[in-house]
Amino acid sequence: MKIVFASGNKNKLQEIQAALPAGIEVVSMRDLxxxxxxxxxxxxxxxxxxxxxxxxxxxxxxxxxxxxxGLEIEALSGRPGVDSAVYAGEPRSNxxxxxxxLNEMKGQTNRNAQFRSxxxxxxxxxxxxxxxxxxxxxGVGIRGADGFGYDGIFHPDGNSRTFAEMTIEEKKLLxxxxxxxxxxxxxxxxxx
Numbered sequence: 001m002k003i004v005f006a007s008g009n010k011n012k013l014q015e016i017q018a019a020l021p022a023g024i025e026v027v028s029m030r031d032l033x034x035x036x037x038x039x040x041x042x043x044x045x046x047x048x049x050x051x052x053x054x055x056x057x058x059x060x061x062x063x064x065x066x067x068x069x070g071l072e073i074e075a076l077s078g079r080p081g082v083d084s085a086v087y088a089g090e091p092r093s094n095x096x097x098x099x100x101x102l103n104e105m106k107g108q109t110n111r112n113a114q115f116r117s118x119x120x121x122x123x124x125x126x127x128x129x130x131x132x133x134x135x136x137x138x139g140v141g142i143r144g145a146d147g148f149g150y151d152g153i154f155h156p157d158g159n160s161r162t163f164a165e166m167t168i169e170e171k172k173l174l175x176x177x178x179x180x181x182x183x184x185x186x187x188x189x190x191x192x
Contacts, residue, residue, distance in 0.1 A: 117176040
């Protein structure tokens, strides 16, 4: 079975491919020649995921999924949330985003946060959503060299290490994206 992933993000694609069972092949939209930059303008993770999946589905006619993910910080009223990738503005930079979050969190004792991913799957049969959440705490500085985005400052509950200190194998057991992906794959297995 071949499914298109409506993203050009190589890190996300690698994380998803590492979690797939045999028999399911995921190709990126770039592999199919879809090189458009897809706007994310809905203001919600669900809406952005659907916007990307629907765009690629309509271009290719192939079953397509996408995700949108946000870091939601309790002390910042859920920010950066849907704006996680562009929190510090343009040009996009993980380093600048992390710096902005750490500056806003200075002096905060409430370090509770969660990563939330929403997958949207578009086919001729309809549109379906799958959510994954991992709760944790924010560190006061960056730890680890692996991962991407905010991984270097996020400690999932029950773990002293950040996502950036984990191997991709370890992260796939815990991550928000992996949880949403498992729900998505269960849906595919039931409906194939």
